[in-house]
Amino acid sequence: MYNKLIPTMEKGDILGHEFMGEIVEVGSEVKKLRQGDRVVVAFPISCGKCFFCARELFSLCDNSNPNAWMAQKLFGQSTAGLYGYTHMLGGFAGGQAEYARVPFADIGTIKIPNGFTDDQVLFPSDIFPTGYMAAENCNIQPGDTVAVWGCRPVGQFAIRSAFSPSTVFPNASAWPRRVTRRQSTMKRSVSTTL
């Protein structure tokens, strides 16, 4: 979007699709949240009831993109609306602001318990699940070799997710750099230098 490679951005659009905050007001249909709750917001806007949301394919929601005709021209079908992510995907104001409006808030937010800083819990909004889903999509088996292209934020979470397809993640102790990893269980290693 910044380099105009994805179309339909306009001057004055508010960016930001990975955000969290304190709720200052709730709509009449919101049942699970109240004023004062600290929540992290998922970047796809999803109704929770359509064919795709019912199958937990939330980024494919049929009902959350008011500009569906634009996305349909480019993709064949529209997908979910996203915050701050072009007019083609809904024209929603994003989270790089002091306040944000969150549609379908019961579906698209998660409450944060006390005792955790913003830094620790912000990334389930986008990059942590994105890296995790990318790794999960590979159906990684023990002994497989995995290469990651692009080792900035999403890549870092993909790497950590790739090491643990089940429940335990290794502690992230290394400072983020281009990755060269070698493990005794792997038959050969792949270094990524991009």
Place this chain on the structure above:
Amino acid sequence: MIGAYDRVKQAMMLESDRPHVFRQALLACRKGGTVSLAGVYGGYDDKIPLGAVVNKALTVKSGQTHVQHYMQPLLEKIQNEDIDPSFVITHGLPLEDAPEAYETFLNKEDGCIKVVLKPHQTYRKSQINNKPSPEPKYYERRKDMSEEREASQPYKCAVCGAKFDSQEQLQDHLTKCTQKQSQ
């Protein structure tokens, strides 16, 4: 990495993404393997090696993330201290600094990996938790961390800028560095 073909097409708005990485992944992937495409792509791209996909029997999986499906389990991993995602943050800045922050991130300056922006006057974390916030002001903490990194490797080669933990390591390096410079 981006060849002349892609540069020309992008300049003329005839190509809407940067496909060179996807091409490389398809060619590098082991036959029978899977290429997981996290993205993000928005339009049409040229010269994708479909021959590699078909003849090596590759699986390509992709999609914008179904975040709501993952939020609860991944939050539980954070609560169980299996992972602390804050490791990825290198810059914490006021919201007002966003334009400069975008440039810093784009140009990969200052070791930038992830920028987090806060409208710090509106967020009242201490009131929500009913206790004082344990951390110093957001952007000052980031500055402290970079100063700690500087302090941990104080010996710096004046020729090439490499940093070391001890005087002995620096002396060893200087011998090789100056020899290399004079060649």
